[in-house]
Amino acid sequence: MKTIIITKKLDYPWLHDILPGHHPLLVPLCNKPFVEFLIDFSILAGSTAIRIISDEAVNDVEKFCEKGDRWGIDISYANSLPSDSLHKILEKNSRFCSDQRIMIINNILFIHYNKNADYRSYFASLPSGDLPGFGKKTLSLTGSPIASANSRETPPLSMVVLGSVGQYYQLAEDLLHNRLLHYVLPGYNNEAGCYIGRNVVIQKSAKIIKPVIIGNNVQILAGSVIGPAAIIGNNVIVDRNSSVASSIVMDNTFIGEELEVENKIASGNVLIDPESGHSLTMEDPHLLSSISQTIGSATLFLRIVHSCIAASLIIILLLPYLFLRPILESRGSWSTKQILYYSAKPRCKVSLPVTTLRKKGLLSTLAIFFSLDRFLWLFKVLSGHLDIIGSRPIEVTQRSKTHHRPGVFNYAEAEDWPQNDIDSDIVNHYYAVHSNFFKDIAMIQKALFNRIHQEDTV
Amino acid sequence: MIFQLDTSTDTTIGIAALQVRIDANNCGELQKAFLNWLQQSANIVFDCSSLDFIDSSGLGTIVSCLRKALEHKGDLKLAALGPKVSLIFELTKAKQLFSIYPDAASAVSSFNAITAGQ
Known part of the structure; x- marks a missing residue:
């Protein structure tokens, strides 16, 4: 069927x-x-x-x-x-x-x-x-x-006919009270009526009263009371001494200090009374607000560094690129095809020219020495689609289970691991998680150095 | 904000009709006016039937008005809270601080009941 x-x-x-x-x-x-x-x-x-x-x-x-x-x-x-x-x-x-x-x-x-x-x-x-x-x-x-x-x-x-926000609320509460075991629900379920997601921080003095469902990346701060009959979405912060009972808190919501959310739906900075259908958009971010994923200052600094390195490499490699590419193309040592990859920007794809350089003679050795096959990729660093060093870009036709920032050079080639191998994926994954400014600089040097010894490039 | 005195009963009660919005921009104005109203009566009703939005500054001002009324041995009662304004009073637990009535008339009569009881 x-x-x-x-x-x-x-x-x-x-x-x-x-x-x-x-x-x-x-x-x-x-x-x-x-x-x-x-x-x-x-x-x-x-x-x-x-x-x-x-x-x-x-x-x-x-x-x-x-x-x-x-x-x-x-x-x-x-x-x-x-x-x-x-x-x-x-x-x-x-x-x-x-x-x-x-x-x-x-x-x-x-x-x-x-x-x-x-x-x-x-x-x-x-x-x-x-x-x-x-x-x-x-x-x-x-x-x-x-x-x-x-x-x-x-x-x-x-x-169930869902024609209003009230019916949605009733359905959620009905499931929570009576039918939790009828469905497969996300979260750990060590005891009846209590589902808790990953990376949930519940401070010592906070209280959880069943039935309750808590999503991933949630912080319940000191003195807060969650439940009974509370559904807390993903990426939620409940600030100190607040209570959430018989309510639904949608994803990416911040509940301020000393507040009482009872029989309500909180979604970002909107508070909805499901019974009457009335909603209020809060203008005070300390009461109720939406949590957006922002780039931290460290990440921003790292991006700027990557862009600066890319700009410097573009300036240095421009002349060799303009000189060598036409010659190598005419000799048949240089061939390029466009492939669509997942971008570093969420939900974006980026088309990259993938160059195959055959190591035949001095000029192609020089081109590999200067990594000219990746020259055009450097512009994608400036537009934020790639990092200078990152994971191996993943083609959109492949299944991508984890999303890491792809780079012009990847960590696996810096460590000289064989490409397209599970080992290289592990190396990429490790550095993608543990990268920092100094490590990245060192890895860029290593990647450039290792490519000098490389035979044909793809 | 329109303020009037109700002398239909034994007690003089001030009724203030709040405007559409009380926020950081105009809460100072309310606070100042309230001090003047207190000179005329310590028992005041805020008619919130036209009030459509209130933020935390506005809420803080109303709580401060209540405190001043209590200091003057009077009281501040709220009447005709709209659904949106009610939401913020519930969220911040401010509903527990105030006596809230469905309309201004019942708020006024509640003062009289207290006076009669005394």
Whole structure:
């Protein structure tokens, strides 16, 4: 079976209050994005492939779900027009739908299911059409049931209509109080009703009252009380002596000192009363504010140093480059192709000219000596896409599990490790994590020196 | 800010209708005016029906007004808090400091009830 997930932006205008600019499928519920619940459910129902169709850009959803490797499922993406009917959408995706049974999840952000129930045989045995208990064309099946499939009982399955911020809040609280064990949720769960993410700092005098869900990179400062029924997102700071109860604190939010967040949703500098739907945008950053990832002064200094080195190398190498490249090209020792890589800038890609230099004669040896094959890459340091030294750039066609800053020269070649090898990845990873100004300078020298001994370059 | 004295009952009560916004720019003005109002009556009601936004400076000013009213053996009561303003009062726990009434009339009558009780 395959699954099609269809969402339309206009059906969820209230989500804009909670997380403006976010795709509805990425809005978190108990710190897990809606799309992940739908993927989990599709897999439980026996799907091997999912297509996510939306009438707005799905770049962020694609970035989050990628190709579905994380779930062991194929995920693809398609766009639709806001005016497209379900029939039209299926027609546009007929190739995806042609060979197997299709489960259509149309405009539903949340389906109640239980991870321990058997949905596979139930869905295989159902006839085509809308599922009983669901609205028209919300959850439906196409194709014939599998003759051998036999489901004795109906597993727990229901839909939640999310039409307001209040319903979203009610759903989150319901999950937290009654259904935590029905779903796979992020975080460590050593005891019932308590999920805690990575890198969470809870000061000694802070108090955690179950049920509670705390995301990654959270700081709960002294005297604070979290819970009961609190959902704290990722990258959140709760300042001293504040309390959060029966509330949802969305990602990247700072809760100031001595505050009481009760029956509310706090998202950045916006405080929402889910019952009335009223929201207040705080102008006082010490009360409630959004946390943005800023470049630290040390990082900024390092970037400036990298840019200065790149500018100096450009000035030094300009003449050799202009002189040697045409000659080597005419001799066939120099060939270049453009490859798209992940950039050091988040969510950006950068096209780099990858030069192959054949070591034939004095001039090509000189070109390798001066690292002229990387000359054009130096300009990408000035534009912030690369560092002078960093990880080996990763092609966009490859799966990138960790994101490090790519460099003109990489740490592995500085340490003379073989390229394209797991060892070089480990070296790159180590230095990417432990790099500092002095180490970087030393590594640049080493990288330049090691390239002198190199034979052909790629 | 419109200030008027209510003399319909035995006690003279000042009713001040706060403007749309109280923030760092105009809270000094409120503080100054409040001192004048205190000369006329120590029992004051802030009618917040038109108040749409208040920041921490504004909130601090209102708390300071309450303190001054209490020093003058009077009280400051709030009436008709809008939903947005209510949010900030709840968040900062300032709701616990004030007597809050749904409208100015009930705030005024609450003063009378206290006087009658005495």
